[in-house]
């Protein structure tokens with residue numbers, strides 16, 4: 001989408017492209033229909049002044065939040081007035097590009113009711129939620145516990161005499177703390193609390209608790225609720241009202257406990273269904289799978305800015321070429337930037353696969369087939385962890401790749417980072433999630449002689465072969481073979497998992513020993529996830545990629561795989577599967593890939609199809625007219641509202657005019 005002012009400083013770059021740009025745009029959007037919806041919704045948002053992002057980083061919190069409420073309300077009105085479909089509505093909110101209460105309402109409150117509510121409960125609550133007659137949030141985390149869900153302290157005690165639950169926050173640490181949308185917007189909270197019947201604690205269950213009046217939005221009696229305070233960065237995640245919540249013996253009807261997985265009868269009997277209790281974590285799995293595509297989108301925004309700017313920016317020169325060199329010509333710039341470009345493509349491909357994995361497990365769950373749940377949990381947890389960590393670091397790297405100007409909010413990168421970095425923590429701390437993957441790997445290995453592993457763990461079935469055979473690469477081009485690459489990632493992951501499993505098996509089985517080995521367990525989980533990412537990127541390429549883009553995708557796929565191999569060379573070498581020389585050969589191949597990316601780099605980021613409005617970056621503008629817009633932008637700075645700064649009379653003038661003798665001055 002070209003929406004610049006007609007001048008195209010990057011036209012020369014675009015003329016070099018060697019692939020079908022339009023086909024790539026459609027591929028990245030996930031298909032022709034998705035592409036058309038995306039284009040339409042992006043333009044709708046860009047052309048509506050209510051959605052303007054201008055000045056967001058300069059607004060005080062109260063104004064920022066009010067403006068965010070205004071945008072969310074306007075988005076909902078637009079969806080209704082234009083009769084947009086659910087997919088179109090989702091896209092529209094995506095392009096509004098501001099974390100807000102509706103993310104949690106649609107992304108967690110509704111999915112949790114769908115996953116954990118009985119049909120009757122769904123009929124009661126979903127119509128209200130769909131028309132936004134109620135606004136819901138997901139209130140799980142407390143001041144004292146986030147990762148350890150079993151450690152939550154809020155109680156829901158059943159009172160058979162009134163057929164009600166009494167919701168209570170017994171300690172300071174039991175205060176719900178962090179839920180998005182809770183602070184100021186929500187009328188209802190999906191509260192995770194310990195279910196107690198007849199003095200017996202049945203563990204954590206989900207309850208729908210009304211928290212604010214539907215008449216005047218005031219907190220209901222005995223409910224204490226508010227916003228937890230300003231968060232990291234300007235703008236960023238501060239548009240969200242992450243909240244606190246305390247109950248003082250608040251009564252809710254028995255039917256407000258979500259009862260698909262367990263019921264409490266009128267006379268107070270607790271009855272568990274035969275479904276696994278982990279289905280209670282379903283809303284988290286849903287969001288974790290979606291986070292992979294989201295990571296690709298965030299990373300692609302940072303990479304678009306850094307690639308376009310690197311093609312515009314010139315520094316130094318050399319005696320072989322006239323003028324100064326574009327910084328994108330420097331190998332060091334390429335070696336930091338192009339792997340991130342390839343990563344954004346990899347995450348897109350893997351994100352598409354995650355969607356199909358999720359759809360498959362949902363279908364199975366409906367048929368009461370829970371067999372793939374552990375693998376899906378490991379996959380969603382692990383890929384959420386890796387992709388968010390890499391993306392957060394990648395955005396920061398792109399900021400550095402833009403030199404000094406990257407540090408200006410006008411680059412769009414500081415705000416992008418501030419909005420994204422909490423993804424490493426929310427929906428599961430990234431280390432905690434990798435430890436879940438490690439537990440899955442240990443369990444799979446312990447059963448490998450009896451149960452053949454399937455899906456993403458299938459390679460562990462070949463553990464013997466993978467542990468004995470070594471890499472056969474003897475020349476650089478031997479690496480240009482996806483089977484060779486896959487085997488390297490499989491062998492490294494299998495060997496790392498087997499090594500730590502063996503060490504644990506030789507020990508006493510104590511918790512202390514397990515703790516001692518957690519760094520290695522996390523490394524082995526990371527290796528497993530990197531294998532999934534590489535293998536699924538390859539698999540996606542091999543299934544019906546259009547001719548006009550296949551070659552470029554192959555180059556990106558090799559770039560991604562080689563950079564992963566080289567960045568983790570220590571692990572590959574330590575397992576003994578590859579030699580130092582083989583790593584050196586991969587490094588040379590990676591440089592060849594950079595040469596292939598270079599003429600296509602700008603077109604490859606154009607293919608993400610981010611509008612200037614969505615990017616919000618003077619450095620990443622489509623037309624490359626960076627300097628004019630940086631300069632113009634400075635005049636919007638509030639300090640420049642007056643030529644002589646406010647404060648001059650009180651604070652600057654006295655300094656300049658007192659003419660006091662400075663005793664320490666040597667002048």
Ligand SMILES: CCCCCCCCCC/C=C\CCCC(=O)SCCNC(=O)CCNC(=O)[C@H](O)C(C)(C)COP(=O)(O)OP(=O)(O)OC[C@H]1O[C@@H](n2cnc3c(N)ncnc32)[C@H](O)[C@@H]1OP(=O)(O)O
Pocket residue numbers: 103104107138140141146147148149150180278279281282284285286287289290291294373374377425426427428429432436439443
């Ligand atoms: C299109 C989609 C949109 C997406 C777009 C993104 C936009 C998102 C916008 C929203 C933005 C922010 C939202 C943020 C919301 C939140 O943060 S909500 C709170 C999230 N909190 C967490 O993630 C807490 C992390 N902790 C846990 O998940 C668990 O407590 C933990 C797994 C660490 C441990 O659980 P325990 O119950 O204590 O379990 P264990 O005893 O360790 O394990 C028991 C077995 O259960 C298996 N397990 C665990 N989790 C799951 C699961 N989710 N599914 C299936 N199975 C699970 C575990 O592996 C054990 O199995 P085993 O017995 O070993 O076989």
Ligand SMILES: Cc1cc2nc3c(=O)[nH]c(=O)nc-3n(C[C@H](O)[C@H](O)[C@H](O)COP(=O)(O)OP(=O)(O)OC[C@H]3O[C@@H](n4cnc5c(N)ncnc54)[C@H](O)[C@@H]3O)c2cc1C
Pocket residue numbers: 104138139140141144145146147148177178179180237242422425426427428429430431432
């Ligand atoms: C922006 C944002 C939005 C959020 N939105 C919501 C929401 O809508 N609803 C909601 O319920 N929650 C929400 N949360 C809370 C979030 O889900 C939790 O903060 C997250 O799950 C991490 O838990 P914690 O804060 O308890 O971290 P902790 O577990 O206290 O982590 C602190 C450190 O300890 C380490 N650690 C902890 N346990 C172990 C262990 N066993 N082994 C090794 N290391 C360990 C962690 O790796 C981490 O380094 C949000 C959080 C943020 C930042």
